[in-house]
Structures are given as C-alpha cells and as structure tokens.
Amino acid sequence: MTRFVLFILCLTLALIEVRSYFHNYFSQSDRLRGEVGKLKERLARETLRRDLMAHQLDDFRQVVATLLPEALKPQRSNRADDYPLRNLATIVFEQKSLNLGLERAGVLFSKAKTHFQQGEYERSNRIFSSLIQNYPDTVHLAESYFLLAEGQFQAGDFEGSVRNLDAMITLFPESSLTGYGMLRLGKIFESQDRFEDAEVVYRTISKMFKDESMLVQEAQSRLKAVEL
Template sequence: MTRGLFSYFMLMLFAFWLWGYLGLSHHFENTEDLKEEVQSQRMEIERQRLRASMAQYEQERFQQYVATLMSNKLKSKDYVERRVASVVTKEIDSSLKLVSGESLISKAKRDYQNQKWESAKYFLVQFCREFPLSELIPEAKFLLVETNYKLRDYFDAIQVAQELVQLFPDSEMTGYAMLRVGQIFIELEKFDDAEQVFQTVEASFNQGTLRQQAREFLRGLHP
C-alpha cells in the first residue's frame, strides 16, 4: 500500500471516529429491521453459550497451569538433573502456550462457523491479546472484524481494521477488512467514504480478487 493512500485511509478512519457515536446511535434508532425483541432473545441465548465456552476454556487453562506446577516439582537437587529438568520445563511451557493458542483460534473458528458471534469474538480477542506475535494474527484480526460486523459493533470493527492497516498494510487480510469497512460505510449511508475505501483497495493491492471485488462495489455505488 503506497504511503499516500495509507495516510489518506487512516485520516478517513479518524474522521469517521470524530463523526461520533451519537450519530450512529441515531441511525440505529430509526432502523426498523433491528427487531429489538427478537434480537434480545437471540443475544441472551448467545450469552449463555458464551458463558459455557468461557467456563470450559478457563478449566483447560487451569489444567495446563497444574501440569506446569507438577513439572516444577520433579526438579532434582543434582545440578545436571536440574539442568535437564529446566530444559524440559521450558519445552513444556512452550508447548502449553502453543496448545493454548491453537485451542483459542480453533474455538474461535468453530464458533464463527456456527454463527456464535459473541463467543467467537471472546476467543479472538483472547488470542490477539495473548499471542500478538503469532503468524495467525492477520487472520484472527480479520475474523474479529467480521465478527464485530455480524454483531453490528461497527466501531469495534473499524478499530480492528485500522490495526490491520497499521500492522500489516500489505496483507490480503487487510484488504478484505477494508472492503468490510466500505460495506459498513454503505450501511451507514456514508457513500462518499465507502467509495474512497473501495478506490483505495483497488489501487493499493495486487491481489486480483481483491481488486475485482473493490470494482464491483464501486459499480454498485454508481449503477
């Protein structure tokens, strides 16, 4: 992504934040298709599922913690054996972190595929917080953008997309996240901003599929 387009996109996102939460709230208050009562019931069911998933995750973390403590108890007073025990413990700790990360992202993807948006968001946030250097971070943050979009948490979605632009400006996941930001602007009837996002994607990314989708969105804005 070129520096000029990158700066423009970041400035546009900042302007959107200045536009303010009150304007967004007013928009939703006048949107008939929110169907508040039905949505409330669905969210309550989702919260119950989330609590169950969180309890299971915390139990797994506790079991891993106990396993680590047990490995420390096995250290010998003999120097050589202590060295061996130290190496083994480090490997166990590393393995536990790897397993924990894989468990988090697997749970997040499973819940995302099952449209359990709140639960998926919880695990994705946990993964991004605990494994910020993982090679899966671009994918995790993109899924977090998508999950926030599904939950209609538009400000959160745009914030995560902004993080992707800052950290991984050339990633394909960033391009798809920007397309989603453009769709958010369309839903908020901010068509000029949406057009600028799609034009930025078309001009900034080499992936043919990304550029094609950006052009299709642009044609949709000017049928």
C-alpha cells in the same frame, strides 16, 4: 702518616658497624620484616582456604544442577512445599513454556474458528479478543483480527469492527485478508451513509490488491454503485 690514615679507616669501619647494629636494634626493622612475612604467608593461606571453600560451593551447585531436571518433572504434586522447586522451574524451562504458549494459541484459534463457522459470533469474538491480547506472537494473528472484525460486524458491533479493521490495515497492509477486511469497511461506511469514506476505501483496494482479481472486481463494482 700512613698509620694514622689506616687507623682512621679502621675506626670509621668500626663506627659504621656499630651504627648499623644500633640502628637495627632500635628501629626493630628485622622483627617487622619477619612479622610482615608471616602476615603475608597467613594471607596466602587464608586465600587458599577461601578458594577451596568457593570451589566446594561451586561443585555443590553443579550437583544440584545435575539433579534439578529430575526433580522438576511435571508429574510432581503441587503441594505447597514444592513451591521453591516450581518457582525454579519457571526459570529453568522458560523456552518450553514459551512453546507451550504458542501451541495453546493454535488450539484457541481452532476453537474460535469453529464457533465462527457455526455462527456463534459472541463466543468466537471473545476467544479472538483474548488470543490477540495474550498471544501477540502467534502466526494466526492476521486471521484472528480478520475473523474478529467480521464476527463483530455480524454481531452488530460496527464500531469494534472498524477499530479492528483499522488495526489490521496498520499491522498487515499487504495481506489479502486485509483487502477483504477493507471491503467490509467500505460496506460499513456505506451503511452509515459515509459514501466519500467508502469511495476512498474502494479506490485503495483497487490500487493495492491488483493481484486479487475478485477483490478488485467487487471493489470497482461497489465504487460505481457509490458514485451513482
């Protein structure tokens, strides 16, 4: 009996071995494993090559970035073949061009003010209008509105003047210059026989600009004249 059991066990083991051999032979799993391994290795190698090339490109970009400020110096000629560099310059020196713009606004403001002081209102009005439109960030904005409104009044353009004084009241309600502008607005209303509007304006000045004694004094004197 024991011999029989041993025989059966040996036979079973032999059968397992034979089955395993034939299974591997017919399913080709060893070969497939090998192929997958090779493909994986190839993929890793290709990834490495790709990363090395990407690094070369990145390194080249850094070299270009090092040379760019020299190439973009302003004294370069403006030839057509410089276009790509000039195009790039508009991006690289963005901050600088912004500063230049603000400096330019300062120059324009001085120029317009000179024309205003010399009584050349048409010219000063043109420059102030362009300044307000093109450089809304300038520190001279309130003064520009003010001088433009006054210049327009002097040139007889009452409508334009009222429009700009209105903008001033909206944008700079606390500026003392706005107070003087409002005084001018009241006078325009008076000249147009709009006494009620003028009265409202003078009352507003008296209420809003208490610290500007001369302004309040003038507003109250105009108010009395209007009430009469």
